[in-house]
Amino acid sequence: MFNKLCLIGVGLIGGSIARAARDRGLCKTIVAYGREIDLDNLKEARRLGVVDEYFINLEAAVKDADCIVIATPVGAIEKVLGELQPYWSDRAVYSDVGSTKGNVVDAAKRVFGSVPSNFVPAHPIAGAEQSGVTASVNGLFDDKRLIITPVEQTDPKATASIQQFWQRLGAIVSIMEVDHHDAILAATSHLPHLLAFVLVDLLGRKDEQVEIFKYAAGGFKDFTRIASSDPTMWLDICLANRQKLIPLIQQLKQELDTMELALENDDSQQIFQTFTYAGQARQRFLDQLTN
Ligand SMILES: NC(=O)c1ccc[n+]([C@@H]2O[C@H](COP(=O)([O-])OP(=O)(O)OC[C@H]3O[C@@H](n4cnc5c(N)ncnc54)[C@H](O)[C@@H]3O)[C@@H](O)[C@H]2O)c1
Ligand SMILES: O=C(O)C(=O)C[C@]1(C(=O)O)C=C[C@@H](O)C=C1
Numbered sequence: 001m002f003n004k005l006c007l008i009g010v011g012l013i014g015g016s017i018a019r020a021a022r023d024r025g026l027c028k029t030i031v032a033y034g035r036e037i038d039l040d041n042l043k044e045a046r047r048l049g050v051v052d053e054y055f056i057n058l059e060a061a062v063k064d065a066d067c068i069v070i071a072t073p074v075g076a077i078e079k080v081l082g083e084l085q086p087y088w089s090d091r092a093v094y095s096d097v098g099s100t101k102g103n104v105v106d107a108a109k110r111v112f113g114s115v116p117s118n119f120v121p122a123h124p125i126a127g128a129e130q131s132g133v134t135a136s137v138n139g140l141f142d143d144k145r146l147i148i149t150p151v152e153q154t155d156p157k158a159t160a161s162i163q164q165f166w167q168r169l170g171a172i173v174s175i176m177e178v179d180h181h182d183a184i185l186a187a188t189s190h191l192p193h194l195l196a197f198v199l200v201d202l203l204g205r206k207d208e209q210v211e212i213f214k215y216a217a218g219g220f221k222d223f224t225r226i227a228s229s230d231p232t233m234w235l236d237i238c239l240a241n242r243q244k245l246i247p248l249i250q251q252l253k254q255e256l257d258t259m260e261l262a263l264e265n266d267d268s269q270q271i272f273q274t275f276t277y278a279g280q281a282r283q284r285f286l287d288q289l290t291n
Pocket of ligand 2: 098099124125126127128129188189190226229
């Protein structure tokens with residue numbers, strides 16, 4: 001599909017894109033760009049054969065690349081776009097994988113005046129709590145969703161090219177408005193991560209934390225897996241999407257208040273109804289996953 005794929009940032013997601021692209025023979029050459037502080041990770045990416053070559057010089061990295069994917073934390077994307085601007089090529093298609101899209105589109109507007117027609121914002125809804133190229137895996141995107149959020153200026157040909165790329169990487173592609181993407185993902189990804197971080201923070205500060213964790217098992221482990229996620233990545237996501245996240249935190253506080261009151265009043269009906277409805281709603285989610 002592409003002659004040269006350049007990944008700006010080759011961590012869990014960038015590395016998994018490279019692996020899938022290689023597996024499926026989608027690109028002749030795959031290279032990565034990183035900063036000097038990323039050198040160990042870049043060397044590891046080369047050693048593992050995830051990329052053919054790595055660069056700490058951006059001009060050399062993007063030279064002759066016909067697809068450039070930004071796979072850094074979302075807080076770094078504006079800086080990366082600024083650095084890419086002098087080498088921006090009309091012959092290439094550009095994309096990103098950031099977990100939030102509004103801030104990426106705003107960053108592109110600030111850097112370029114308007115979103116370049118060959119920049120196609122995208123977000124794979126697949127990942128893990130680990131980071132770095134050593135956490136990258138083959139098949140991460142197989143049958144997983146990927147959302148593309150083109151804007152008015154986006155060239156339909158560039159959108160089609162990124163759509164085809166992700167389909168051939170194994171993903172199920174949807175197209176969505178930027179704002180809608182951020183609202184949906186705030187609910188199903190950003191709020192749960194914030195909750196997991198806050199719960200473990202609360203328990204981890206208690207005097208009896210050693211004992212608490214000693215007797216914690218599956219339920220706690222399942223609920224808190226995502227609290228092991230990278231703090232920088234999640235700081236960036238939560239700040240970038242705070243407008244959508246804050247109203248959800250407020251609704252959650254109300255729901256917790258309702259539950260507290262129900263417990264105080266021994267209101268079994270209210271508690272049972274909530275638990276039953278939640279179980280049914282989760283079943284609908286599971287059914288959708290398998291269909
Ligand atoms: N981890 C997930 O589950 C997941 C899922 C979907 C999307 N995302 C999004 O994908 C992006 C990457 O996440 P990840 O999990 O691969 O993170 P990661 O930490 O594994 O990889 C990010 C890489 O970017 C590099 N980097 C950071 N700043 C840079 C800069 N200014 N210039 C060049 N390189 C830089 C880092 O050295 C690192 O190798 C994030 O925007 C994240 O929101 C993550
Ligand atoms: O499974 C995980 O550990 C993830 O964090 C993956 C997950 C999520 O489902 O919330 C995290 C962030 C992404 O933007 C997309 C997917």
